[in-house]
Amino acid sequence: MKSSPEQLERIVAYLDGELSAEESAQVEQQLASDEQFRRELQSAQRAWSALDQLPMPHVGDDFSNTTMEMVVDAAQHDLEAKTIALPIQRRKRNTTNILLLAVTVLLAALMVRVIAQNPNRRLLADLPIIQNVDIYSQFESVNFLRDLREYLGEDVTSYTLSAEQLASKLEEHQLISDSDQRQDWLESLDESEKTSLRGKFNRFRELPDSRQQELRTLHQEIAAADEQEQLLPTMYVYQQWLNELEPSEQYELREQPDEQQAEDAATGIKRFLEDRTFELTPEQLRDLFRKAFPHMMRLKRAMDQQLESNPQNMSPEKVRRELMQLLRDNPKEFQRLQELIPQAVPPDVGEAFKQLDERQQLEQVRAWFLQHLHQMERGRRAGSRGRGAARPTEEELQNFFVEELDPAQKERLLALPTDQMQQQLIGLFQGRRARQRWKDRDGSPRWGRPEDRRGPQEGAPRLRGQPPPGERFGPPPNGDRGLGGPGRMLDGPPRGFEGPRGRRPGYFEEEEGPRRRRRAEGPRPEDVPPPREE
Amino acid sequence: MAISESTAQRYTAQDPDVRLMLQVRDDDAGAFEELMQRYQSRLVALMTHLVGKQDLAEDLAQDVFLRIYRARKRYVPGSKFSTWMYTIANNVASNALRGLSRRKEVNLVGTESGELGGNPLAAKALAASGLMPTRQLDKAELSEVVKIAVSTLNERQRMAVLLNKFEHLSYEEIAEVMEQSPSAIKSLLSRARANLREVLEPYLQQGAKL
Structure with a gap:
């Protein structure tokens, strides 16, 4: 027997929770005593629950x-x-x-x-930001570029970028900044350039919306700056220099306030330029040793033996001590070296060497010596080890976390998922250790303070416990060097290339036609090392 | 009806969607997009069950969003945002159904009385579906039967049922959306559920192969 409409109304209202407490109590009382009423309620409930089976249409992106x-x-x-x-x-x-x-x-x-x-429209809309995503991700505001330019003090652009390179970069920036020309620019890219751009686009899309917006704002700030023509070359120089840093070093640098970051970067760039003046190719280095250092073979043999027995013993400090002792014991040998070296190296290097004071010359000899030993060590390892810093043990990480991080860093890390926390912790650890190593050697971080620049202090240029960089920083000082040596950057892969050097901002790897190619496998400054905290 | 300041403040404090809509009023495109993302699936589903065709339902849902955008400057929070939005949706759907009815494009609309016995179309539809209550239905079949059962309700019943079941609106809120009294909604829902039960009960007694 079906219940009356009034009774059903009560049941439905009861099921919907629309009855007062008193009415609900009455219904519950009836439910307890009236089997028919109970069946009615269950039946209404079943029908209502069946509506859950109603198909739900899917709404597409369109x-x-x-x-x-x-x-x-x-x-x-x-x-x-x-x-x-x-x-x-x-x-x-x-x-x-x-x-x-x-x-x-x-x-x-x-x-x-x-x-x-729409991905394509979005690519075009954000093209200038996407094309510059790697370098834009490395600083926070246009004031950083202003500070950097001020700290650099002189026109370092001319030392690091050829007029042609700079003109090409500026032209590209102008083209992609003009929305009417973006499509043409895009169509002019070859396959490898498109691949590179796709990589950048993907990295841009992976950023949180808020970070994307920050990068757009940064781009607008740079575009609106009166001194844009000076700021852009400064940015390109900065990016070239960043290419030479390990991801953990980039991360450490990014973690600093803008002004400190600019000061450190300027110091690092200047030092790098100085270092580069004396950079030799492996062939040139071998030539130098063959012509100028035969009388130093005793030391070399001792070094070789140590290297053979335990490569870990070949610390820069040990090399420095022994070399200093040897030269101090044989002042005439050093004078002879001062005469021979300018003849054994390319003329521009020789001239630059002659301009150094005696202590600086000694430091440079030591640097070449170490470079040579590293070259040998690398040959022995035959690519069996990567060039990245050794992965710290769990215990090291734990101690580092407990003892060296400040509360804010700990809090930030603890808020992350475990794998991201581990990744960022390792990045912090390696960056901190790298800086400590530099401090141990030079008394300053690698990118150091201006007063710590190479010169009177005891410090070796380009001493990073690693072979010299495979890619050149800027144009070669003269036509004889650069393109043929390890530092060539525009003509195929660099010599001594040991595989990917980590994800770094990349420019000027090679050049073809009026526009330089970007790295096919783009850098991931927002990935490894861990991104700046949003 | 004028909305008092205290009412507006209360809804602003209680309902995050109201706060979003106030941002839309201030021309915040992001807030509009967020509202749209929150409601688009539910709104399209509601419209689909009301008019029976998804493409038409999407058109109507877009019309609702467009009306919301156009009305943004006049928006004053006098209720939950969802209630306000479904009021617009109800108007849009009613207009569309009137148009369809004139063109006789809707053939599964129950009688105004809502009694299934007076609606041979429902029985015809179920018979045509081949889904007879003599055997256990699988999930897809049950889904089809439920869809037909809902389509047998008249427009007002369907709207009330969908708002009650899927949007969890109270009788009072449904009454506001449909511009009726809560007691009228109570009766409307009761009749709608009686109709649904009448269609579904034979199938539910057999159970479903889920």
Whole structure:
């Protein structure tokens, strides 16, 4: 027997929780005593639950896209309507202006949103940011570039970038900054360039929305800067220098406040330029040893033996001590070296060497000596070891976390998922250790302070416990060097290349035609080392 | 009806979607997109069950969003955002259904009385589906039967059922959306559920192979 409509109404309202406490109690009382009433309720409940089986349509991406497009159209119409209405609303001019501004802002924002739904349109819309995503990710504001430029003090651009390179970079920046020319620029890319761009695009898309917006703002700041023509070359120089740093070093640098970062970067860039003056190719280095150091073979043999028995013993400090002792014991030998070296190295290096004071010359000899030993060591290892810093043990990481991190860093790390926390902790550890190693050697970080620059202090240029960089930093000082040596950067892979050097901002790896190619396997400054905290 | 300041403040404090809508009022495109993302699936589902066709439902849902955008400057929080949005949706759907009805494009609309016995279309639809209550249905079949059962409800019943079941609106909120009294909604839902039970009960007694 079916219940009356009133009874069903009570049941339904009870099931929906729409009865008062008193009414509910009455229903429950009836449920306990009335079997038929109970069956009615269960039946209504079953039918209601069956609605869960109702198929739910899926809404595709197109829906959001077209809806937003419709809204953009509506905003456009609003704008037009208000524009037309302007003459007859002069009394309300101020109000209308505000409305117009609001609608315009909305329109622009909505267009950005619509564009964001379409990868190709989004690529074009954000092209200048995407193309520069790696370097833009390395600093926070245009003031960093201003500070860096000021700290660099002189026109280092001319030492690191040829006029042609710079013109090409600026031209590219101009093209991709002009929305009308982006499509043409995109179509002019060859396959490897497109691959590189795709990599950058993917890295950009992986960034949180807020970070993407920050990069857009940064781009706008740079574009709006009066001294953009000076800031862009500064940025390119900075990027070239960053190429030479390990990911952990980049991370450490990024973690600093902008001004400190600029000061350290300027010091590092200057030092690097100085170092590069004396950089020799492996062949040139062998030549130097053959011509200038035969009388130093005793030391070399001792070093070789140590290297053979235990490569870990070949510490830079030990080499320095022994070399100093040897030369101090044989001042005439050192004088002879001073005469021979300029003849055994390329002329420009020889000239630069002659300009150094005696202590600096000694340091440079030591640097070449170490470079030679590292070259040999590398040959022995035959690529069996990567060039990255050794992975710390769990215990080292634990101690590092407990003893060396400040509370804010700990808190930030603890908030991360375990794998990300581990990755960032290792990055911090290696960066900190790398800086400590430099401090141990030079009394300053690798990128150091201006007063710590190579010169009177005891410090070896380009001493990083690693072979000299495989890629050159900027153009060669003269036509004889550079393109043929390990430092060649525009003509195929560099000599002594040991595989990927980590994910770093990359430029100038090679050049073909008027535009330089970017690295096919792009850098990942936002990935490894860990990104700056958002 | 004018909305008091205290009412607006109360809903602003209680409902995050109201706060988003206030941002939309201030021309925040991101807030609009977020609202759209939150509601688009539910709104399209509601419209699909109301009009029976997903493509038409999507058009109607877009119309709802567009109306929300156009009404943004007049928006004053006098209820939950969802209640306000479903009020617009109800109007849009009613207009569309009237148009469809004139063109006789909807053939599964129950009688205004809501009594299934007076609606041979429902029986015809179920018979045509081949889904007879003489055997155990699988999940897809049960889903189809439920869909037909819902389509047998009249427009007002369907709207009330969908808002109650899937959007968890109270009788009072449904009453606001549909511009009726809560007691009228109580009766409406009761009749709708009686109709649903009548169609579904024979199938549910057999059980479903889930």
